[in-house]
Amino acid sequence: MSISRSAKICSSLLSVLIATTPVASTAQLATNTSSVAATATKGVDKSQLIVGQRYFISTDSLNVRSSNSTAAGNVVGKLALNDEVEILNLLNEATPLVQIRILKSSTVRNDAALELFVSKDYLSTKEVVLPGSKYFVIQNVATEKTRVYERCTTSPDCAHRLVMESDMVVGRPEEGSEKDPHAFKTWLGHARISEWVKFYQDGLGHYPHWYKAGQDIKTIPAPITDSVTKTLGGRKWITEVEKGSGSTIYGAFGWYAGKLTPGDEINGMNYQWMHGTMGWGKDGPAAIELTRGFFVNLVSNPGSSGCTRLENRAIAYLRHLLPPGTDIYRVYAKESTREQEITTGVFKKKTSPLPRYADTYERPLHWQYMLLTDGAQQSGGLTADLNTILAKGIRYSTNNYIEQGVYEVDQYPNAVALKTTRRAAGGKSGDRYNIDEENFSGYFLVDEGRFINYAHPNPALTKGVIKVSGMADFRNSVPAFLNTYGVHYPPKVEKNEQQPN
Structure with a gap:
């Protein structure tokens, strides 16, 4: 996210930042389900709760405690929206907590502690239903690609259709914190968009808003591409930290920021959002390309600190297309296609595109x-x-x-080859974190939005480089609608000459 090495965010720090930032409740997000949202018992008296009854969690992330205390040190996990619990003891009126038993959870084990306690204010007698989305997102951390698919529902085993493909920047691997060398890498797993925030600024003021209400627009730095080089243009976006000392990036969260849930660092996505970046729309992908330049990385590391970052036109389009509740799947996979491009000719080559996408080949939306x-x-x-x-x-x-x-939305799937001949930081290697080919499992079919024999790389075998969390359905398995099998056509792996075939 930042050109400054000293500014760290989107991992451990973001948990603090979110706590200081007002966000919409799940009930507020469910604009089309007001009757369901109204059933949430936020602020209800304990006399209205019933021991032995099942309740649903009505917020994105609810602390689970090991004792009847709101002290910070007794949190053993965080329940997610619509997890199910049973009340065992209402305790006394002096405490906002109730003792519970976990019936069903995507984030916390039912034996996380001998006794479990949660706030009474986020229990509902009915499930909270978010507005449905016909789209889902797959972000491939290995290839630094974000892809949006329209979900196919005509049959249980039908292929999904790509509606957007875009470059992104993932958490930088070249450095970490003193305690964890992998602190700023992007975590893998399943999450959902819980809300979109326009012109977000973190609560601690490390990264100023791209624009703040009432601000003179003329005070926003000039477009990156107005300078002779992207590097010079990017320097215009370096500014002083609002609270503290040192430099930071102006408008680092860009035009829009999508908050993901579950977001916590225990069973969630480590508070790693999906958001825009510095620069204007006219800059296109310049801010993304800037992070991949060889010379700029010699001076400072401009990569993200865990969040996935897209150019501002792309994130604005996602804000328009994807409502809260949209599924986000982060993977680390080799890529392939079900169909095959055919290239003919010697001096004047001609490519026959993938049949399902012939109408979008070199014809962006x-x-x-x-x-x-x-x-x-x-x-x-x-x-x-x-x-x-x-x-x-x-x-x-x-x-x-x-x-x-006008933003030209790429709607044609392009599988990225694994290329050990390329620098990982250049965004073209297909293996951003250098886990080596033997640690990949299966393939991601970019033209179908489905996987063949895929499993997340083993965190132990990658020595902590890969971290997997989020919802339970995508930790150790792949949801049925994302699974497939059969013949496919991966691009040829490009290896260094000294490596064996």
């Missing part, structure tokens, strides 16, 4: 965006989709207008 100041620092802040803004009759002028343009 043109998405029109307009970024306004409206909704700054708000959960669910105004989208940048131009058609939505016009349809709602939202007024824009020199006072709230920031930028307008």
Whole structure:
């Protein structure tokens, strides 16, 4: 995320930052399920709760404690939305806690402690239903690619369809904390988007907003591509830390930030969000490419500290396309395709594209965006989709207008080959964390959004490089709708000459 080595975020620090930042409750997010959201018993008297009854967790992340105390040292896990518990003891009215037994949880074992306690304020008699999404996201940390798929529901074993492919930056592997050399790597697993925040700034002020409500737009740094080189343009975005000393990156969270749940560092995604970056829309992928340059990495490490970061037009499109509740799967996989491209000719080569995607080959979708100041620092802040803004009759002028343009959405799947001939930091090796080919298991079919014999790389065999957490259904297994089998066509692995075939 940052060009400054001294500024650390999106891993251990982010747990503190989130605690200082107001976020929408799950009930607020479920705009189409107000009747369900209303059943949440937040703030209810204990007299309305029943010992022996089953309840659902009605928040994204709820502390589970080993004793009847709200002290920080007794947290043994965090329950996720719609986990199920049974009340064993209401205790006394002086404490907000109740004693429970875990019936079903995607994040916490039922034997995490001899006795378990949670706050009474986030128990519901009914499941909380988030607005459904027809899309899901697969982020391949190995290849630094984010892909969005439209879920196929016509049959149990049908292939999904790619609707967006984009580069991303993952947590940097070149350095860590004093306690953990892998502290800033991106964790693998299954999470969901719980909310979108527009122009987010962390609670400790390490990374200033891209834009703050009431700010003079002219004070935002100039576009990166307005300079002679991207490196010079990127330097314009280096600024002083608001609280403390040293330098940091202005607008490091970009236009939009998607919060993921479960987010905690015990059973969640280590508070590693999905968000934009510095730079303007007109800069395109310049801010992403900047992190991969050889010379800039000699001076400082501009990589992320665990979050997955996309260019601002891409994250704005995701904010428009993906509602809260959308599934995010982070994997570390070799890539392949079910169908095969055919290249013919010698001097004038011609490629026959993948049959299912012939209509999108070299024909990107043109998405029109307009970024306004409206909704700054708000959960669910105004989208940048131009058609939505016009349809709602939202007024824009020199006072709230920031930028307008067209984003060409790549909707054609391109499998990335494993290339040990390339620098891992260059984003083209297919093995960003250098775990070596023998630690890969199975393939990810980028044209179907499904896996063949895939398993996350073993954390022990990779010596802690790989960390797996999140929802239980994607830790040691693959959900059925993401599984497939049969013939496929992986790109040829490129190896160094000194390596055996």
